[in-house]
Amino acid sequence: MTLTLMIERKLKRIFKVLKGTYFTISAKGSPWEKSYWDKEFYLEGISDAKTISSKKSEYSARYHYASTEMQIYRYFVNHNAASPASILDYGSGAGHWIDFYRDLGAETAGGIEISEKCVEHLTHKYKETPKTTIWHGKIHEVLETQVTTTFDLINAIGVLFHIVDDNELIQVLKLTYEKLNSDGLFVIGGNFGLWPMNINTQVKFGRILNKRLRSRWWWTRELKKVGFRDITIYRNIGYAFIKDRTPENSILVCRK
Ligand SMILES: C[S@@+](CC[C@H](N)C(=O)[O-])C[C@H]1O[C@@H](n2cnc3c(N)ncnc32)[C@H](O)[C@@H]1O
Numbered sequence: 001m002t003l004t005l006m007i008e009r010k011l012k013r014i015f016k017v018l019k020g021t022y023f024t025i026s027a028k029g030s031p032w033e034k035s036y037w038d039k040e041f042y043l044e045g046i047s048d049a050k051t052i053s054s055k056k057s058e059y060s061a062r063y064h065y066a067s068t069e070m071q072i073y074r075y076f077v078n079h080n081a082a083s084p085a086s087i088l089d090y091g092s093g094a095g096h097w098i099d100f101y102r103d104l105g106a107e108t109a110g111g112i113e114i115s116e117k118c119v120e121h122l123t124h125k126y127k128e129t130p131k132t133t134i135w136h137g138k139i140h141e142v143l144e145t146q147v148t149t150t151f152d153l154i155n156a157i158g159v160l161f162h163i164v165d166d167n168e169l170i171q172v173l174k175l176t177y178e179k180l181n182s183d184g185l186f187v188i189g190g191n192f193g194l195w196p197m198n199i200n201t202q203v204k205f206g207r208i209l210n211k212r213l214r215s216r217w218w219w220t221r222e223l224k225k226v227g228f229r230d231i232t233i234y235r236n237i238g239y240a241f242i243k244d245r246t247p248e249n250s251i252l253v254c255r256k
Pocket of ligand 1: 090095137163
């Protein structure tokens with residue numbers, strides 16, 4: 001049973017890569033605009049499950065987040081990493097990762113979100129929580145104009161593949177390096193495939209391009225160019241064992 005499920009999931013991933021290759025070659029869709037997240041994505045409230053999709057079940061979402069958390073714990077244990085005192089989270093959604101690092105001991109936390117609905121949700125959620133700042137806007141714009149401090153750890157899970165312009169993403173990587181304390185960690189969640197792929201994999205409603213996957217070779221090259229070192233990738237194949245579609249969210253961690 002499990003083997004059949006795994007094979008089915010793997011075949012679906014292969015199909016996704018082939019479809020993405022077609023989307024990329026045919027230049028299908030236009031990059032999402034800021035209003036997309038509030039007007040076309042977050043139509044049924046804000047929660048961990050809704051950051052995956054409006055119809056995702058609570059159990060699928062919990063499974064997905066737990067499988068991702070395991071990879072972060074794995075990194076912390078295997079690298080004897082110190083608990084970060086200050087963290088910044090990109091594309092915070094419902095605030096799952098802010099809560100996660102706060103539970104690990106972070107005293108100062110920041111979140112950057114482009115969705116006004118998420119910003120409203122997060123501002124309300126953390127109104128009584130000391131030393132927590134929520135910024136509204138695109139990651140690179142907020143980093144350039146509003147974030148004046150540096151952090152022990154910057155987290156970007158399930159968000160950087162939504163930056164479909166390679167130059168914008170490279171700008172985010174450079175600014176992230178600047179906003180980290182020395183030896184600080186950058187934790188990225190996404191798909192770091194082996195195939196030589198830099199492809200647009202999701203075109204919503206046949207017109208809105210909102211996901212671009214880059215290979216692990218792309219990530220390693222660009223992170224090193226910016227100055228990051230000690231790049232570790234932990235594959236998360238949790239998605240292959242569940243009868244539902246959840247994002248892959250493997251984990252890449254590197255150090256300033
Ligand atoms: C798939 S959700 C993931 C949410 C959260 N990181 C999590 O794992 O629970 C992606 C989130 O990133 C936000 N987002 C996408 N692109 C962004 C950008 N360039 N700047 C800021 N936020 C962005 C979206 O509004 C959305 O809430």
